[in-house]
Amino acid sequence: MSVANGRAFLATPGPTNIPDRVLQAMMRPAEELNSGAIVGLTESLLADLKRVFRTQAETFIYAANGHGGWEAALTNVLSRGDKVLVLASGRFAVGWGEMAAFMGADVEVMPGSWRAAVDPEAVAERLRRDSGHAIKAVLMVQIDTASGVVNDVPAVRRAIDAAGHPALFMVDGVASVGCMEFEMDAWGVDVAMSAAQKGLMTSPGLAFVAANAKAMQAHGDADMRTLYWDWTSRMNVLAYMKHCGTAPEHLLFGLRAAIDMILEEGLEAVWRRHALLAGAVHAAVAKWSEGQALSFNVPEPAQRAPSVTPILVNGLDPAIIGDFTRDVCGVTLGSAIGDLTGKAFRIAHMGHVNAPMVLGALGAVEMALQAKAVPHGAGGVAAAVAALAEGAAPTA
Ligand SMILES: *Cc1c(COP(=O)(O)O)cnc(C)c1O
Secondary structure (H helix, E strand, C coil), rough: CCCCCCCCCCCCCCCCCCCCHHHHHCCCCCCCCHHHHHHHHHHHHHHHHHHHHHHCEEEEEECCCCHHHHHHHHHHCCCCCCEEECCCCCHHHHHHHHHHHCCCCCCEEEEECCCCCHHHHHHHHHHCCCCCCCCCEECCCCCCCCEEECCHHHHHHHHHHHHCCCCCCEEEECCCCCCCCCCCCCCCCCCEECCCCCCCCCCEEEEEECCCCCHHHHHHHHHCCCCCHHHHHHHCCCCHHHCCCCCCHHHHHHHHHHHHHHHCCCCCHHHHHHHHHHHHHHHHHHHHHCCCCCCCCCCCHHCCCCCCCEEEEEECHHHHHHHHHHHHHHHHECCCCCCHCCEEEEEEECCCHHHHHHHHHHHHHHHHHHCCCCCCCHHHHHHHHHHHHHHHHCCE
């Protein structure tokens, strides 16, 4: 017997739940492509993305997924043969580096753990050895969605500065922008990128890049530039050039509604909501782990992402849990990828999520653990409720 009917709930780390308000904003006719409505919409979004990235830098919107955003970021600042240092902490920075290698960069991966954040000291040490400054860019993710690691962006910036190294600092914020503090300017990030379908609650299909003055200078010399992604071309005053062709209108209608929701709630409040809900998930997982079959992938609490939690499963196939929550409860969990394939499942808690959604997902997992007789500490959901009761009391 299934109790899955009712609203289906995605607890996957992208795409995430799209708010009804965003869906409704997309349900309208197309506009003439150079109409005032589309020109104004594009301008308002480019301006508000600066607020979301916390930057005065130039912003760009692409009809592309996150991989497109990666390519956009690389192609605008690199030349063939440029050396790039990738700081590994799971799957995603490595994937970005693979893309750079495909495009003709000379890519070095600084090995990292799937269970811990990038070590800023190791970054400083590696950059000090690059006395000729061959390394043109350092690539890192803020949150690695595969490992559930959150990296310390300002600490890595300080490490680059401590080494006196001029490389561009390029940060992937796909699973973190709109989920946790991200301060492009205050932290000295030169190129930041993100995508629509995670913390930003919009349909997949839009990527965002922000580039500061130093990145713009590198752009001037870059020989990997191609017209579709090109910043100079997109900074043209002609509205049509801002999208290098027809604007992805309906995605922009949706994004406008999503960013309105974020700014109405307040960006800091959005971060705080994510932190509280992540705390609830962590409280539940800590309880379940007492049964010895489940455990956190990231042992150090401060290095656990506030948007996604991979949970290691010992001695059984994690699909047993995910199949149950989907088929019996209507909750779709994230399966594990990369090194964790077959060894873990992921609970996403990013974007359009609130207490009942997260408690519902945790409840479905706890049901699965009971129904499938997976050894676990009892009371995970109760621990999550307690964490929220303590942290999320109404403010006067
Ligand atoms: C999802 C994700 C990507 C890739 O986004 P796609 O839209 O699937 O191409 C890149 N980086 C991170 C950190 C992600 O979580």
